[in-house]
Amino acid sequence: MNLDCQHVREVMDSYLSEELSVETNHGFLRHVAQCRDCTAELRRRRRLRALLSETLDVAVDADRVRARIAHAMDRELRSWVRVARLGAVAATLVAAVAVAYWAGRRVDAAAYDDSAEDHIACALTYPDGTAYDKVRAAQNLESPFEHIVDAVGLSHGLYHVIDAHMCPYKGRNYAHVVIRGDGQTLSLFAERAERGALPATPTTVLAGDTLDVHATTRLGYRISAVATRDHRLFLVSERPIDPPDLAQDILRSAVRFIRGLEN
Amino acid sequence: MFGISHQRREEFDRAALVHIPELLRVASRLCGGADAGEDLLQETYLQAWRSFHRFEAGTNCRAWLYKILLFTYSAQNRKRARQPFLVDLDAAGETALLVDAPTPDTLTAEAVKAAFDRLPENFRTLVVLVDVEGLTYREAAAALHVPVGTVMSRLNRGRGLLRLELARHAPASSSGAPSGMDLSRQRRARS
Numbered sequence: 001m002n003l004d005c006q007h008v009r010e011v012m013d014s015y016l017s018e019e020l021s022v023e024t025n026h027g028f029l030r031h032v033a034q035c036r037d038c039t040a041e042l043r044r045r046r047r048l049r050a051l052l053s054e055t056l057d058v059a060v061d062a063d064r065v066r067a068r069i070a071h072a073m074d075r076e077l078r079s080w081v082r083v084a085r086l087g088a089v090a091a092t093l094v095a096a097v098a099v100a101y102w103a104g105r106r107v108d109a110a111a112y113d114d115s116a117e118d119h120i121a122c123a124l125t126y127p128d129g130t131a132y133d134k135v136r137a138a139q140n141l142e143s144p145f146e147h148i149v150d151a152v153g154l155s156h157g158l159y160h161v162i163d164a165h166m167c168p169y170k171g172r173n174y175a176h177v178v179i180r181g182d183g184q185t186l187s188l189f190a191e192r193a194e195r196g197a198l199p200a201t202p203t204t205v206l207a208g209d210t211l212d213v214h215a216t217t218r219l220g221y222r223i224s225a226v227a228t229r230d231h232r233l234f235l236v237s238e239r240p241i242d243p244p245d246l247a248q249d250i251l252r253s254a255v256r257f258i259r260g261l262e263n
Numbered sequence: 264m265f266g267i268s269h270q271r272r273e274e275f276d277r278a279a280l281v282h283i284p285e286l287l288r289v290a291s292r293l294c295g296g297a298d299a300g301e302d303l304l305q306e307t308y309l310q311a312w313r314s315f316h317r318f319e320a321g322t323n324c325r326a327w328l329y330k331i332l333l334f335t336y337s338a339q340n341r342k343r344a345r346q347p348f349l350v351d352l353d354a355a356g357e358t359a360l361l362v363d364a365p366t367p368d369t370l371t372a373e374a375v376k377a378a379f380d381r382l383p384e385n386f387r388t389l390v391v392l393v394d395v396e397g398l399t400y401r402e403a404a405a406a407l408h409v410p411v412g413t414v415m416s417r418l419n420r421g422r423g424l425l426r427l428e429l430a431r432h433a434p435a436s437s438s439g440a441p442s443g444m445d446l447s448r449q450r451r452a453r454s
Contacts, residue, residue, distance in 0.1 A: 009363060013422050014415075017393055019400055044366035048375065048429075053395050055376040058291035058300060062284040065301050069283070069308045073272075076309060 003031045008038045012045055106196030108232070110170070112225065115234040116218040118169040119187040123178045123236075126185070130162045140165035144261050145175035145190060151257030156246050158182040179250070182242065188254055189234040198227050211255060226251055231258045275315050278324040279308065285325075285396075286332055292391050293336055295380075303339065307332045329398075329406035333388065340384060364426040367433035378428035386421030393418055 003011075003024075008031050014020050015028050032038050137149060141164055149164045159181035167176035172191050179186040201214040214225040224235045224247060233254050241247040286307065291300025311318075311331050318327055367374075379387065392398045392406065393414075400418075404411040 006363075009365075010419075013394070013418070017397075017400070041365055044368065044370070047370055048366050048425075049394050051370055051372055051375040052379065052390070055372040056292040056379070056391065056395055058288070058297045060284070060287045060291055060297055060300070062287055065287050065304060066280060066283050068301065069280070069305050070276075072305055072309060073312050076312070077272075 003027045005031075005035060005038055008032065008035070009041060012038075012042060015042075016045060016049060107199055108193075108195035108197065109199055111195070111198055111232060112201075112216050112218045112223050112234070114170055114172060115174075115187070115189050115223055115225075115236055116221045118167060118172075118174060118176070118189065119185075119221060119236040120219070121169070122167055122176060123185050123187040126162060126178055126180070130180075132161050132163060137164040141175060142166045148175055148177060148190065148254070148257055151260075152177060152188065152250060152253050156181075156250055157243075159186065159241075159246065159250075177254075184238040186241070186250075187234070187236040188250060189232075189236070190254065190258060191232055193227065193230055193232050198225055198232065201225075211252065213251065224251060226255055228255060228258050229262050231262070233258065271315070274320070275312060278318070278320075279311055279315075279328060282325050282328050283308075286328055289329075289391065289396055290332060290336070292395060293388060303332070303336055306339075307335050310335060323405075326402060326405050329392075329402070330408060333406055336388075363423060364430040366426050367429050369433065370429065374429060374432060378425050378432070381428050382421055382424055386417060386424060389414060389418050390421050390425065394422070 008028060011020060011024060011028060015025065020028060032042055132149075132154060138146065141148065145166070149161055152161070154161050156179070159179050161177055162180050163178045165176055167174040167189075172195075174189040174191050177188040177190075179188065198214050201216040211226050214227075216223050216225075220238075222237050222240060226233045233251065235247060235251050235254075237247070283304070287300060287304050290303040290307070291297050294300045294303055307328065311328055314331075318324065379390070382390065388407070389403060392403045393400065398406070400411050400414050404414045407414065
């Protein structure tokens with residue numbers, strides 16, 4: 001390869017950095033051997049590099065810097081350990097506050113008893129043969145529960161809604177849906193959650209849903225309760241509803257309605 | 264971070280701390296002084312230590328540390344300037360390409376240092392890495408996270424600018440022959 005001066009100057013630094021291909025390297029050396037100007041320029045560039053290294057040279061103490069870096073790393077590690085310890089303390093405090101809050105939260109201790117008592121006082125007094133009257137129900141329900149019967153449905157197998165009304169009881173204001181069928185009377189109560197959480201009970205979960213159903217027995221009546229964000233729902237029956245799916249259907253449709261109100 | 268074991272620290276020491284002498288030299292050269300170089304290197308190693316879990320054992324730790332060093336250096340410069348680091352690389356390099364200045368005959372350390380200090384930072388970094396520290400183009404490209412072609416192009420411009428600066432401040436009779444202007448004319452005539 002024959003290189004002219006211009007080309008040799010262009011690749012001269014790459015030659016010094018040993019980055020030329022073998023072929024270009026040969027051509028470069030051949031040219032430089034015959035060209036006094038390029039030989040001189042190569043010498044000057046070598047000198048430039050040497051001066052660069054020399055002028056940029058800084059006296060360094062690597063051992064001292066190594067110790068300094070190791071010390072900084074240790075300090076950082078210790079600070080992380082401190083953060084971890086503080087984090088553990090903070091987490092413990094948060095947990096303690098949460099437990100205290102849980103223990104100190106308001107509980108609506110009479111929720112189940114009141115629903116059973118109102119069932120006895122109200123639902124069981126309906127005479128045989130009572131039929132659902134849409135106009136009467138509309139007159140006796142209040143906002144926001146006017147459409148609770150439409151949401152729950154008038155009939156569920158052997159069970160039929162016979163009335164719905166607002167039912168004040170011991171300071172509560174239930175929306176009360178009375179259902180009758182299969183030889184028993186059921187009550188579906190909905191109320192705003194103003195008295196605190198439901199008391200703890202053995203809990204079952206409705207299949208195919210995310211509802212926590214609190215099931216208990218009070219005054220001889222079976223009560224299934226569901227807590228939504230702002231409301232409580234109670235389904236009261238004299239004996240297990242047959243089939244069990246039916247109770248789930250009634251509760252689920254009522255919960256859907258209530259959640260619709262909340263959203 | 265909490266589970267950092269003694270063994271992990273030993274791994275880091277073994278893989279990374281052995282490069283301190285070389286990186287300290289580079290850091291000091293980039294920063295123009297030992298103190299600033301030590302600070303830069305300490306920050307580099309702390310960054311490396313924090314992200315050591317991302318380092319793949321068996322890969323090139325030296326190249327990884329170079330990357331962190333150059334990134335940290337660049338970030339510090341930006342912070343110091345309190346504005347984005349902007350260099351018109353094309354404009355700066357164009358001058359060097361148009362006038363291929365020959366290296367002056369009489370070179371002094373002061374003149375070289377002064378010319379070097381006048382280079383834009385990106386060119387300076389590459390000149391240090393390749394012409395002073397002897398990194399290959401490929402190693403420099405990996406450290407700066409740019410293609411090899413970019414390294415070659417910037418180096419070409421940086422070296423050209425350095426010679427140009429030296430020629431501008433050199434005594435009139437000290438330039439080698441033929442002159443850079445002559446070579447530029449020769450190149451234009453050839454093309």
